[in-house]
Amino acid sequence: MNKLTPPQFAAALLALLLPVTALAEDDAQQEPLVFEAPPLVITGSHYKANSFNLPFSVQRIEAEQATEAKPKVNISEALGSVPGLVVQNRNNYAQDLQISSRGFGARSAFGIRGIKLMADGIPLSNPDGQGQAATFDLDTLDHIEVLRGPFTNLYGSNSGGVIQLFSRDGAGAPSVSANTAMSAWDTQRYQAGAEGGNESGGFLLNQSQFSTDGYREHSNASIDKSFAKLTLTPDIDTRLALIYTRLNQDDTKDPQGLTWDEYEENQNAASPNAELYDTRKTVDNSSLSLNFEREFSAGTWQNTLYGGTRHVTQYLSIPKFVQSNPLSSGGVIDFDRNFQGASTRWIQPFGLFSGELTVTSGLEYDASSDDRQGYENFVGDMLGVKGALRRSEQDDVTSLSPFSQLVWEKDRLQLQGGLRYNHVEFQVDDKYITGSNGDDSGQVTYDGYTPNLGVSYLLTPQLSIYSSWSRGFETPTLNELFYSGPDGRFGFDLDAATSEQYEVGLKTRLGRNTNLQLALFQIDTQDELVVLASVGGRTSYQNATETERQGIELSLDSRLTDSLTSRFALTDMSAIYSQDFVSRGQTVKSGRHIPNIPQRSLFGELTWQPLNGFSTGLEALYRSNLYVEDSNTAKTAPSYALVNWQARAEQQVKQLTFNQVLRVDNLFDREYIGSIVVGDSNGRYYEPGPERAWYVGAGLEYRFE
Template sequence: MHRLRRCVWLPTLFLPLAAQAENATYQADPLVVTGSRYQASGWQLPFSVNRIDTEQATLGKPGVNLSEALGSVPGLVVQNRQNYAQDLQISSRGFGARSAFGIRGIKLLADGVPLSNPDGQGQAATFDLDTLERIEVLRGPFASVYGSNSGGVIQLFSRDGEGAPKVALDTSQAAYGTSRTRVSAEGGNDRAGFIINRSHFETDGYRDHSGAILDKTFAKLTLYPDDASKLSLSFSELDQNDTQDPQGLTWSQVQSDRRAAAPSALQFDTRKTVDHRQFALNYERSFTAGTWQSTVYSGTRRVIQYQSIPVAAQTPASQSGGVIDFERRFHGIGNRWIQSFDLGSSLLTVTTGLDYDYSRDDRQGYENFVGSTLGVKGNLRRDERNEVTSLSPYLQAAWQLGKLDLQAGLRHSEVKFKVDDRFIQGNNLDDSGSVTYRKLTPTLGASYALLSNLNVYASWGKGLETPTLNELSYSGPDNSFGFDLKPATSEQIEVGLKARLAQAASLQLALFQIDTDDELVVESASGGRSRFQNAAQTRRRGVELALESRLSDTLRANLAYTQIAATYSKDFTSNGRLIEDGNHLPGIPARTLYGELAWQPVEGFSTAVEGLYRSKLYVEDSNTAKAAPSHALFNWQARFEQKAGALTFNQVLRIDNLLDREYIGSVIVGDGNGRYYEPGPERAWYVGAGVQYQFD
């Protein structure tokens, strides 16, 4: 606890400042729904939650990756892999840091619809940042109110079409053969609104064999049948064909040629195709007694991925080949009732709901060779149906008692995996079966207003993290399904303060501790496959600081700092090696610092500079392999806007990695071949221009 004790004195620094600002006039606190389920000021909630509005998230930025918008949130580590075949890596206070691809251990939602499979594995690429209204990020104990695999919550909200109809066209060019074009139309009135957006993105990639083409479509229709109800219908689509995968590099390969692809990536032409389509309906109606909210969604996802599994490694009958081919059908529904009770001197708000999510994969695996020809679909080696079902009833209560706010939640998570193996030949035995994980996760929190501009709070909760389908697939005997894997369970404690230091300035400080039992770790890795085990206890302790300030009418500043000590608290064995108590968890930097200074001296022109520092990253459990070195990056952007009647023109100029530093953008934790490192790009330029026409 000595590291946290050093931080205990920090609140005393802000007490005098808070007292001086007691009589200041403040802008209204932004409202959030994440964590509490109902609209509330983030100021009064007893947990860490940040809201990022569209201006901060998108202006002067390419609009391609969610990583562009999340740098100002403490506790998050967003690694842009420059690899569109594998998506971003995002961790929240260490949850999700071990993910080899996509997002894992964090609940990712868009307009209330999960972008994560019920097993906790998800992708951020399906969301369209062009239509963003705001992002809400929740860390800490209350993330568990969103069920299993919720070490943190990132919730994205698209805007509703409103105002006079308008159409827009944007285009951009950037380094490494990168281009993007977008067309959109939107508008609305008090009865209905619409928004339609289509974008096309191409890149040759910074590294060899990292080209990608992404086409996205988003459409949304919002209806207001009466003054008490709202109905939204949305459709989203992602087409991503033959996206190249350069894979990770060894440290010696990085030193030799940081822009190279792994030799095996070229040998097997590693690539990935994704076709994703999704429909969603959101309905909300207010009654005299309370509010009813319902979300229904359904979609399909087709993935074909060519891996670099060596030919020799595919000899065992239980090996499922080097080509993944699956078609997923998924759907779900979420219903909740929110009701407030006026108790005279206090207000009690109760939320009760039920979330149901289901996915079914028709999955095949093929050899990635035919004779001596590599990187092609060969013989069938896997044929099965995988079903994952999640059912979670929950109850939350918020009690406002003057200066004191109390929050409590209780959720029962039930996640069921079912496998129907249809490829049973010779020594390849039947892997059919099922396993169900159940857990009751409570949360408690309290917030107290010491002053009108200073709140202190504390919260506690328990969480559940089930294995993902991929982690279960090869973790049994002879690469069979690992039905014996247990879920990881965690207990979190958070204390903090929220202060207004001056007009239009706010600060959040949080100290946290997370203890996890049965942490999922790698037991062995060979032949391109990793087997997982429940073998570790971990502890994560840290401090987060977020400062937002409007220094003047033209100058705005943001600062985010995170310090975390993430270590194993019990010995275990991995790949035949002893991993000792006290070793650092890989993929989690001990310190992260982000700063942004934005200046808008006149209407129609703004400029900003942002900086990011990240300390070194351990890449595997023994901490003996070369750690990815620490680095600091600076980015600069300027935006111009002109109006001429109904037309609005804009131009953007941006330079990333302004000082041309060499750095490792992300790491692949525990890679069995030692290819841990994914280098980030050198200095890169970006220019964009757009025009918008608004009808009368």
């Protein structure tokens, strides 16, 4: 795909628009149609808005689509139908999912970075942009909103995409529920919950436990989640929500990546060093948050307050001889984190030029503080145990961001524009200074303004076109700074990446029951952060020169008959380095592909509900090959296609509701690489995906009357 200028983008959209306009006009000339109201979303505007009129790509996924007939373990189950989003389930619970949005976040060595994760308006990403999707609770889900494109910068630095989950409020007569499920590799999951509410408030409680031996050697995991939500509505203008969450992972094993030869010999294997050093991770994460919203005659006041703790102990496979270096920080990571934050915003509508202007202004503050230690992963000849202290420091990250967003609407026209100032500060207080291991204390600050502009226009009641633009920036995360300086020290000299985004698109209703969204996008980035080296569980980074990403996204949702529905998503994207740069003494030529970004992704789903209380369906996923390092010379992770099948039944007997689920993933038992470790210096890039696996579940709910 060749680079398009903004005028060429507009011409390409017009070429695609003409036939769609003709279809919409043909429908308009027939008998009047009754259309379902487009979904309301708040992501991208901070207040409830009709997604059809917004000048950016945003998808709303209802709980039914996200969770029914699915294990409810990972959000990868829920996001396949969102174009532009690549969700790779590593099936490695010590490292979490890999998620990228239009290429943002693709380089992450573990967890999720470059994408803003939120739940009920509370950030689940640290102020440096690093987050973990494992804290999401799908049992309590109401819906998910996924924002892509230029308006993601409304959420600050490190927001190349936004994934926001919303839990449901407890409502109706009190009820209790319990579910159990079993799957391959001795995988088990149990869930129990209670909820209820009235016009004055509600409650929602949930507890789940998941355990698995893993399909690969040395990959067993145990995850417990707790969730509690209390909502209060003392009057029609006031709403308050208090939410508590806890995630506990005890001794989760890490099988690590494989070389290509190791993968071909045994795709279920763990890396030799993973078993030698017993690589594993323990996480205990808890948070408490408060949402308060008050309607006034002049506007709406929204506030959030949150805080929590996170403890992590992780055993890496760094060899003993590597740790003999005085600058080594050992092979065991151990830290206690306190995090907190607050935000406030005022939403004010005005009448202006016979239209309506809505102004949203606010301030967001986020902070985290790590008491971090590093230890040797051996004692004498015993490996995989906590040994001598090699690191001790205090790491603080703070973010402070005022912003303002304006939306003006009149008849069929909507204009949006906004500006955010981002201030992110890193401070390191080194407490381990011995011999040649000097003082690594210091601080670095990143500041930047991120503007955005957008316009949308309704050509017909069933056809909207739009265009948007923004500038953004992406700071390194704390983990990316740790080993990226000279001699593996703290990388205070890493720059933030800056980007400019363009998007044009259309949203339309074809016939009575089909929704289509189409977007073309281009992203030009300077100082892109790329992997410099990845050895023994530690990854260092550097700034490349420039990159270009451009592509097309298409989503199509249709009700084919009263009992048959379909969903389809396509992403076709080119992501390349647009200038030469030097990495590990080798020149990476312009035109090389950015690792871990597939050129093409396809998703299709067909669901059949022949009668009330029973449904069955097929999911299909295709992903093109993945480059694994910057030079593009190593063996690529091959393209693959997977098919999954599921069936669900439900029966109601008075106040009891029963449900049963049967599911088979990877129906045709394909061998494939599910995810990669970008730039691994030992060539262990490849993380195999699981073979065919069955899943069966059953549950009940009792509602009091």
